[in-house]
Amino acid sequence: MSAPTPFPRYRSRYLPALTPAQIASLPDKAWAPVVLATGAIEQHGPHLPVAVDSFLGQVWVTRAAERLPADVPFYVAPPITIGKSNEHVGFPGTLILSKDVLRLQVFAVAQQLKAWGFGVLVILNTHGGNTSVLTYTLREIRAQLGLRAGYLRPKIRFAEITPQEATYGFHANQWESAAMLALARAHTKPEWAVCHYPASIHDPGELRPENAPATYSWASQDISPSGIMGDAPAATIEAGERWSDLAADGFAAEIKRWAQDPTLGASTDLF
Numbered sequence: 001m002s003a004p005t006p007f008p009r010y011r012s013r014y015l016p017a018l019t020p021a022q023i024a025s026l027p028d029k030a031w032a033p034v035v036l037a038t039g040a041i042e043q044h045g046p047h048l049p050v051a052v053d054s055f056l057g058q059v060w061v062t063r064a065a066e067r068l069p070a071d072v073p074f075y076v077a078p079p080i081t082i083g084k085s086n087e088h089v090g091f092p093g094t095l096i097l098s099k100d101v102l103r104l105q106v107f108a109v110a111q112q113l114k115a116w117g118f119g120v121l122v123i124l125n126t127h128g129g130n131t132s133v134l135t136y137t138l139r140e141i142r143a144q145l146g147l148r149a150g151y152l153r154p155k156i157r158f159a160e161i162t163p164q165e166a167t168y169g170f171h172a173n174q175w176e177s178a179a180m181l182a183l184a185r186a187h188t189k190p191e192w193a194v195c196h197y198p199a200s201i202h203d204p205g206e207l208r209p210e211n212a213p214a215t216y217s218w219a220s221q222d223i224s225p226s227g228i229m230g231d232a233p234a235a236t237i238e239a240g241e242r243w244s245d246l247a248a249d250g251f252a253a254e255i256k257r258w259a260q261d262p263t264l265g266a267s268t269d270l271f
């Protein structure tokens, strides 16, 4: 009988799977990054499940871990699956943490990590609505706790994506729809996908929802009745598989960078 596949597959690096004694005796805590995935449970149009952001975060952690050899030291914290999603209020299935709750939760994880002897926290964030809160919180973690802290943020270039999609396809878009088709086809309804852009790159106006000289605070209903911002029908399984590999490669490289450069995120010990 073959041995059962461990769950999660990165179990030897997954902090909740370790005993207190094992965590206490890890020899590389001071410099090995701890990966914290932050996602969201929120509407992703009529064609995708509400768990897209958190689901994709778990896929990247898993696939990045598979790509890294045992001698690259890193650990994985339990994910934060609900995010600051008030921009998607009013759609069934959207769960919303306030900015304060998200901030306190991430800061509390960092505080405990520090107490256990860890020195580096890196965030794998898959939800744009979390970013403003996380950036602020990472600064607090650096300044108040002295941890090295930052994002895993690979530069992933999807050559086939149009400039319009790259600029205004920012939610339940071609990329997310393709990734979900490739990774969780049974949970998608591609026949319900529509293309909707809340602005055009050919519009010379200065006030637009994103990527403009001036932006405004939108709720999804303000800029897209379906909740889709992007060309969801253009998604294909083949592109989703290719792009998913690119993303996993990128996140693995970012984890490795943090694991191997002891100066990244800090030139000095603050305390």
Ligand SMILES: [Zn+2]
Pocket: 044, 052, 053, 126, 127, 171, 172, 176
């Ligand atoms: Zn998303």
